[in-house]
Amino acid sequence: xxxxxxxxxxxxxxxxxxxxxxxxxxxxxxxxxxxxxxxxxxxxxxxxxxxxxxxxxxxxxxxxxxxxxxxxxxxxxxxxxxxxxxxxxxxxxxxxxxxxxxxxxxxxxxxxxxxxxxxxxxxxxxxxxxxxxxxxxxxxxxxxxxxxxxxxxxxxxxxxxxxxxxxxxxxxxxxxxxxxxxxxxxxxxxxxxxxxxxxxxxxxxxxxxxxxxxxxxxxxxxxxxxxxxxxxxxxxxxxxxxxxxxxxxxxxxxxxxxxxxxxxxxxxxxxxxxxxxxxxxxxxxxxxxxxxxxxxxxxxxxxxxxxxxxxxxxxxxxxxxxxxxxxxxxxxxx
Amino acid sequence: xxxxxxxxxxxxxxxxxxxxxxxxxxxxxxxxxxxxxxxxxxxxxxxxxxxxxxxxxxxxxxxxxxxxxxxxxxxxxxxxxxxxxxxxxxxxxxxxxxxxxxxxxxxxxxxxxxxxxxxxxxxxxxxxxxxxxxxxxxxxxxxxxxxxxxxxxxxxxxxxxxxxxxxxxxxxxxxxxxxxxxxxxxxxxxxxxxxxxxxxxxxxxxxxxxxxxxxxxxxxxxxxxxxxxxxxxxxxxxxxxxxxxxxxxxxxxxxxxxxxxxxxxx
Numbered sequence: 357x358x359x360x361x362x363x364x365x366x367x368x369x370x371x372x373x374x375x376x377x378x379x380x381x382x383x384x385x386x387x388x389x390x391x392x393x394x395x396x397x398x399x400x401x402x403x404x405x406x407x408x409x410x411x412x413x414x415x416x417x418x419x420x421x422x423x424x425x426x427x428x429x430x431x432x433x434x435x436x437x438x439x440x441x442x443x444x445x446x447x448x449x450x451x452x453x454x455x456x457x458x459x460x461x462x463x464x465x466x467x468x469x470x471x472x473x474x475x476x477x478x479x480x481x482x483x484x485x486x487x488x489x490x491x492x493x494x495x496x497x498x499x500x501x502x503x504x505x506x507x508x509x510x511x512x513x514x515x516x517x518x519x520x521x522x523x524x525x526x527x528x529x530x531x532x533x534x535x536x537x538x539x540x541x542x543x544x545x546x547x548x549x550x551x552x553x554x555x556x557x558x559x560x561x562x563x564x565x566x567x568x569x570x571x572x573x574x575x576x577x578x579x580x581x582x583x584x585x586x587x588x589x590x591x592x593x594x595x596x597x598x599x600x601x602x603x604x605x606x607x608x609x610x611x612x613x614x615x616x617x618x619x620x621x622x623x624x625x626x627x628x629x630x631x632x633x634x635x636x637x638x639x640x641x642x643x644x645x646x647x648x649x650x651x652x653x654x655x656x657x658x659x660x661x662x663x664x665x666x667x668x669x670x671x672x673x674x675x676x677x678x679x680x681x682x683x684x685x686x687x688x689x690x
Numbered sequence: 691x692x693x694x695x696x697x698x699x700x701x702x703x704x705x706x707x708x709x710x711x712x713x714x715x716x717x718x719x720x721x722x723x724x725x726x727x728x729x730x731x732x733x734x735x736x737x738x739x740x741x742x743x744x745x746x747x748x749x750x751x752x753x754x755x756x757x758x759x760x761x762x763x764x765x766x767x768x769x770x771x772x773x774x775x776x777x778x779x780x781x782x783x784x785x786x787x788x789x790x791x792x793x794x795x796x797x798x799x800x801x802x803x804x805x806x807x808x809x810x811x812x813x814x815x816x817x818x819x820x821x822x823x824x825x826x827x828x829x830x831x832x833x834x835x836x837x838x839x840x841x842x843x844x845x846x847x848x849x850x851x852x853x854x855x856x857x858x859x860x861x862x863x864x865x866x867x868x869x870x871x872x873x874x875x876x877x878x879x880x881x882x883x884x885x886x887x888x889x890x891x892x893x894x895x896x897x898x899x900x901x902x903x904x905x906x907x908x909x910x911x912x913x914x915x916x917x918x919x920x921x922x923x924x925x926x927x928x929x930x931x932x933x934x935x936x937x938x939x940x941x942x943x944x945x946x947x948x949x950x951x952x953x954x955x956x
Contacts, residue, residue, distance in 0.1 A: 441792035441793075442792075570806075570811060573799075573803060573806070573811075573812045574803055574806045575792065576791055576792045576793050576795055576800070576803065577789075577791065577792075577800075577803060578786075578789040578790075578791075578792070580755070580786040580789070581784075581785070581786050581789070582806075583755055583775060584753060584755070584779065584783075584784030584785070584786060585779055585784075585803055585804065585806045585807060585855075585859070586775045586776035586777075586778070586779030586780070586806050586807030587775060587806065588774075588775045588776075589775075626793070629813075630795060630796050630799055630812075630813070631793035631794050631795050631839075632793070632795065632799060632812050632813065633793070634811075634812060635812065635813055
């Protein structure tokens with residue numbers, strides 16, 4: 357028991373260090389590579405004006421955005437998997453990201469984005485909360501995770517179709533390009549301001565998920581036995597739905613749709629924390645952040661004519677992982 | 691078989707569970723009507739009845755997981771339906787019919803979930819929680835399996851793990867829904883011995899059983915249900931009769947002391 361208590365802590369510490377290293381590397385690498393001293397000097401505010409601009413206004417906010425998005429999706433995935441007792445639950449698969457993205461796109465399309473900087477994040481979060489609540493409502497009626505995932509597929513398709521409709525009717529190529537950005541998912545050209553608008557929702561979401569943490573362990577038993585063991589099921593559902601909705605909405609408001617991080621990160625973490633969804637929460641957030649920071653470095657370094665979108669790369673890696681995890685499952689659990 | 695059990699009895703209270711005039715409904719259908727019974731320390735009650743008699747619904751209503759349409763279920767004077775779940779769980783351990791576990795957790799973690807209502811955090815058990823978990827593991831003969839994944843256990847072993855989880859709560863009352871379902875005869879006895887030891891140690895237990903012989907052997911009281919109502923409640927010597935078996939299950943049976951032989955359908 358001592359070993360299993362020490363392992364996740366050491367694992368989280370190692371992950372946190374790896375995240376810091378990746379964030380630093382993201383500041384070093386790019387179209388014009390910079391030595392570590394120059395990056396350090398720029399970070400401390402002592403570099404040349406050009407270095408300062410590149411590091412603190414372009415590379416660092418971009419890397420931090422990737423980290424925040426990955427962490428939000430990793431934690432939301434781990435929490436939703438614990439709540440629904442299924443390793444395939446994730447904001448992307450359940451249609452939460454797509455719905456959030458649709459709401460954000462609609463805010464752009466109807467020009468609300470110009471009226472207030474809060475419009476897009478608020479719309480994304482409202483969309484995410486609505487979708488998460490719908491999934492949770494469905495979860496009350498059915499014990500079958502397959503049904504929930506099918507509802508998620510339906511939600512994603514509907515959001516996708518509505519987005520296509522908006523694109524179809526887009527008034528000019530500029531708004532079309534904007535919308536494509538949201539659909540494909542990217543953290544390019546993000547500023548600290550974008551992060552600041554998402555931060556309150558991210559923090560609130562993480563806070564709610566942490567409050568729901570211990571109950572996720574109890575749900576291993578199933579809902580009936582967990583409530584028998586003293587879990588307040590209604591409160592637990594509310595905390596996870598609100599927490600995952602806020603965090604996912606905030607992530608979408610920064611980067612648009614980025615799928616599968618919320619599946620892959622908890623899946624890797626789970627065997628290391630004795631399959632306890634509570635203990636997988638923090639490491640999943642860190643690993644989700646790490647994966648996206650590294651993927652975004654890759655996106656920036658790959659010499660393609662037009663820059664690859666982070667969401668595209670994440671799906672190219674994540675979707676096969678999703679299929680693999682689904683194929684490993686025994687039908688007993690449904 | 692189970693002499694080694696030594697659970698603390700300090701927190702056990704003589705007053706138990708009282709159920710009065712309970713009516714439970716689902717989608718307009720009445721599943722349980724006018725059910726009244728009591729469960730006290732030192733009692734091992736077997737709840738008997740055919741499939742669909744309302745046994746599980748009655749248990750859920752008694753535990754407070756189903757809201758009664760009429761009547762009440764109380765522990766120490768408090769309604770179970772409105773009690774804080776953790777407060778209720780510290781007084782009454784509930785084992786529903788077993789469902790597949792969501793994750794292949796280690797046995798010790800699963801037993802530790804019995805301490806959920808005491809605030810236990812998996813992987814970081816405090817003194818009292820840790821001690822209760824170790825006691826429950828020892829009582830159910832699971833110390834050798836404590837580090838194993840529950841995914842690798844047999845049905846009999848898993849049944850003992852769930853018992854240990856209930857015992858780890860160290861609640862004065864235990865309600866278990868078919869704890870010996872799908873177990874071989876040896877493990878049926880094994881689990882019933884564990885529950886008997888819990889009762890001998892000052893607990894009170896209500897157990898749904900389908901095996902009348904097993905019930906008459908272990909229970910101090912039998913509650914018979916049919917069509918959503920309790921039709922008889924008393925010790926096996928008075929309530930277990932050939933006429934009762936015919937009425938409740940529609941079978942012919944011979945009763946000799948606490949030996950029961952079911953001969954076939956009527």
